[in-house]
Amino acid sequence: MPKRTDPGRRPTLADVAARAGVSAMTVSRVLAGNYPVAPPTRSKVLRAMRDLDYVVNAHARALAGAATRTVAVVLDDPTGPFFAFIARGVEQQAASEGRLCLLCTTHGDPEREAAVVELLREQRAEAVILVGGAQDTATYTERMTGFARALDRSGSRLVLCGRPSPGPGVPATVVEYDNEGGAYAMTSYLLANGHRTIAYVGREPGLSTTDERVAGFRRAHADHGAPLDESLIRPGAFSRGGGRVATEALWAERADVTAVFAATDMIAAGALQALRGRGVRVPEDVSVVGFDDIPLASDLTPALTTVHVPHEQLGREAVRLSLHRGPDLDDRVMLGTHIVVRDSAAPRRP
Amino acid sequence: MPKRTDPGRRPTLADVAARAGVSAMTVSRVLAGNYPVAPPTRSKVLRAMRDLDYVVNAHARALAGAATRTVAVVLDDPTGPFFAFIARGVEQQAASEGRLCLLCTTHGDPEREAAVVELLREQRAEAVILVGGAQDTATYTERMTGFARALDRSGSRLVLCGRPSPGPGVPATVVEYDNEGGAYAMTSYLLANGHRTIAYVGREPGLSTTDERVAGFRRAHADHGAPLDESLIRPGAFSRGGGRVATEALWAERADVTAVFAATDMIAAGALQALRGRGVRVPEDVSVVGFDDIPLASDLTPALTTVHVPHEQLGREAVRLSLHRGPDLDDRVMLGTHIVVRDSAAPRRP
DNA sequence: ATGAAAGCGCTAACAG
DNA sequence: CTGTTAGCGCTTTCAT
Numbered sequence: 064m065p066k067r068t069d070p071g072r073r074p075t076l077a078d079v080a081a082r083a084g085v086s087a088m089t090v091s092r093v094l095a096g097n098y099p100v101a102p103p104t105r106s107k108v109l110r111a112m113r114d115l116d117y118v119v120n121a122h123a124r125a126l127a128g129a130a131t132r133t134v135a136v137v138l139d140d141p142t143g144p145f146f147a148f149i150a151r152g153v154e155q156q157a158a159s160e161g162r163l164c165l166l167c168t169t170h171g172d173p174e175r176e177a178a179v180v181e182l183l184r185e186q187r188a189e190a191v192i193l194v195g196g197a198q199d200t201a202t203y204t205e206r207m208t209g210f211a212r213a214l215d216r217s218g219s220r221l222v223l224c225g226r227p228s229p230g231p232g233v234p235a236t237v238v239e240y241d242n243e244g245g246a247y248a249m250t251s252y253l254l255a256n257g258h259r260t261i262a263y264v265g266r267e268p269g270l271s272t273t274d275e276r277v278a279g280f281r282r283a284h285a286d287h288g289a290p291l292d293e294s295l296i297r298p299g300a301f302s303r304g305g306g307r308v309a310t311e312a313l314w315a316e317r318a319d320v321t322a323v324f325a326a327t328d329m330i331a332a333g334a335l336q337a338l339r340g341r342g343v344r345v346p347e348d349v350s351v352v353g354f355d356d357i358p359l360a361s362d363l364t365p366a367l368t369t370v371h372v373p374h375e376q377l378g379r380e381a382v383r384l385s386l387h388r389g390p391d392l393d394d395r396v397m398l399g400t401h402i403v404v405r406d407s408a409a410p411r412r413p
Numbered sequence: 414m415p416k417r418t419d420p421g422r423r424p425t426l427a428d429v430a431a432r433a434g435v436s437a438m439t440v441s442r443v444l445a446g447n448y449p450v451a452p453p454t455r456s457k458v459l460r461a462m463r464d465l466d467y468v469v470n471a472h473a474r475a476l477a478g479a480a481t482r483t484v485a486v487v488l489d490d491p492t493g494p495f496f497a498f499i500a501r502g503v504e505q506q507a508a509s510e511g512r513l514c515l516l517c518t519t520h521g522d523p524e525r526e527a528a529v530v531e532l533l534r535e536q537r538a539e540a541v542i543l544v545g546g547a548q549d550t551a552t553y554t555e556r557m558t559g560f561a562r563a564l565d566r567s568g569s570r571l572v573l574c575g576r577p578s579p580g581p582g583v584p585a586t587v588v589e590y591d592n593e594g595g596a597y598a599m600t601s602y603l604l605a606n607g608h609r610t611i612a613y614v615g616r617e618p619g620l621s622t623t624d625e626r627v628a629g630f631r632r633a634h635a636d637h638g639a640p641l642d643e644s645l646i647r648p649g650a651f652s653r654g655g656g657r658v659a660t661e662a663l664w665a666e667r668a669d670v671t672a673v674f675a676a677t678d679m680i681a682a683g684a685l686q687a688l689r690g691r692g693v694r695v696p697e698d699v700s701v702v703g704f705d706d707i708p709l710a711s712d713l714t715p716a717l718t719t720v721h722v723p724h725e726q727l728g729r730e731a732v733r734l735s736l737h738r739g740p741d742l743d744d745r746v747m748l749g750t751h752i753v754v755r756d757s758a759a760p761r762r763p
Numbered sequence: 764a765t766g767a768a769a770g771c772g773c774t775a776a777c778a779g
Numbered sequence: 780c781t782g783t784t785a786g787c788g789c790t791t792t793c794a795t
Contacts, residue, residue: 073567075772086782091774101780118567121535122475123772126787142497150491154518163532166516168504182513185471217423217468425788436766473788476771
């Protein structure tokens with residue numbers, strides 16, 4: 064039986080060509096639109112495509128040499144407070160560049176992460192965007208270098224978004240934001256408001272963002288000539304509960320603190336809970352500030368003064384940069400952060 | 414020059430076969446693992462694959478007839494409060510079924526939605542999951558029927574998740590949740606707590622979920638023999654601002670209301686703002702309840718009593734059902750909802 | 764248990 | 780401006 068009459072078959076380029084009385088190549092050119100085709104021919108082809116409800120086969124196209132026009136985001140968990148914004152940035156930029164967007168999650172499991180990278184190599188994704196903080200250790204650097212090289216060999220590009228760079232010479236794109244600068248600006252703001260006994264709550268040792276934020280906290284103290292009591296840099300988990308616990312512990316020891324710089328907005332939310340529980344008024348008695356500017360920040364009572372991180376732009380830049388990249392092996396950009404003044408911080412009361 | 418020595422080329426199945434001294438077919442079988450291969454041969458092949466850093470080409474595979482092993486979610490906006498949870502459910506189930514997940518957004522634009530469906534037809538995605546409420550009009554039904562048929566012709570499956578069914582006989586899978594039952598349960602709860610003047614705030618005419626929720630509200634009144642004052646069903650936008658405005662307007666007219674059933678948690682948040690602004694205490698003076706059970710609900714003060722919608726499970730079911738589906742043309746499931754009692758509702762004060 | 768041959772549907776590279 | 784010829788890398792028959 065001739066193929067043409069096969070009933071359940073999806074129409075192919077050849078079918079369209081036959082129906083329009085032209086060659087397959089002409090149809091291909093009409094599709095791509097990057098080559099001159101005589102208008103009458105063009106309309107005949109378009110007509111045939113419509114008649115047959117023709118849909119190109121993206122896989123055949125990818126196999127024949129065209130780019131896959133697909134980028135991938137790899138997240139910890141799409142319900143995270145800011146991962147969603149990064150995902151939105153990625154998706155938007157991908158869409159505006161005519162790319163489709165693959166979404167994968169790892170739940171923080173390194174094995175799953177490796178498996179996902181492998182899957183994305185199979186897909187020949189143009190870019191693989193790894194999102195979210197990570198332990199900045201030697202192991203991490205090795206892993207990322209491995210991913211970068213492997214993806215490079217597959218004709219794909221690794222993008223580290225909000226993660227530390229594996230160093231120069233590694234074929235990867237890095238999109239960061241200014242943790243140090245944001246912490247510096249916020250600490251300066253508190254110091255300018257007369258605070259001198261500022262606790263930094265929620266240091267998670269080893270986490271890349273932590274070190275940078277603490278560095279900004281330190282530099283601001285130094286630049287303002289304010290002595291920094293190291294015992295005021297408090298450890299704690301990056302969660303609401305962690306913030307509550309750490310703040311409770313802090314108050315048990317030091318009632319002289321007049322401002323709390325929480326490492327994240329979530330921690331700040333926990334700190335507010337703890338302080339409310341103790342009958343401490345914010346910002347009258349104590350100022351509390353956060354970092355990240357997640358939606359929750361403006362919902363808290365009082366609305367949280369915090370450092371804005373351009374999550375969405377981070378996602379957009381990740382796509383943009385990986386798609387239009389120069390001849391360099393590695394490239395990176397750092398996006399700025401800035402403080403957002405709301406109601407949770409006030410000048411120190413005498 | 415022989416292909417094999419081409420330096421930048423990605424190794425193919427043939428390369429692996431050559432290196433292992435077997436035919437391409439044998440390598441393919443090792444890869445698929447669904448056919449007996451002699452253990453020694455097998456190891457030789459695996460060895461060669463590792464040596465060459467071989468990665469299958471998903472597109473070649475898809476072209477040669479294998480399934481694409483890809484499902485797609487189409488969202489309004491990934492930063493929406495519950496879209497993220499549905500996306501998580503989809504992604505998790507997809508991963509556990511060995512599928513990759515494409516993420517597309519439409520920002521509520523029907524044209525973009527149609528364009529996205531077309532793109533996904535090109536990708537031969539196994540399932541295309543459309544998420545989120547929609548106006549249940551004749552136009553909607555036609556659109557969805559069109560999508561369903563088009564996807565069906567491309568060997569793909571349309572899944573409507575939390576959206577109305579286009580009716581029987583249309584090749585689509587529908588995964589819904591029980592809006593009517595949830596509203597019934599919540600209204601019953603308020604009635605059982607002695608409330609008799611309950612306002613329903615945030616009716617968006619035409620939106621599919623609205624009608625079902627209002628129906629449950631009505632049925633509960635009827636079943637409890639409580640008269641329902643139609644003027645207490647208040648229109649309003651599905652947003653915090655909408656809730657605030659609608660509640661302000663309500664209070665200006667009716668100070669006798671003792672309970673507010675907000676159509677969504679966001680509306681409830683707005684209602685709480687409005688009531689706080691007026692110095693009305695919740696739940697002492699007025700009870701407020703919501704619908705959806707988004708994370709914000711437990712963060713509000715007081716924590717919101719609301720109807721839980723199983724968003725994540727909705728996403729999981731969408732994938733599961735579309736992948737393991739019987740011979741029927743259309744299929745649907747409805748997931749249950751239940752009330753979550755927190756602090757924003759109390760017995761009516763005498 | 765393994766291999767050979769024939770495509771899957773498209774586009775790149777050359778003609779004309 | 781349009782057509783021809785060759786694959787892209789894999790999996791499906793059908794043989795052996």
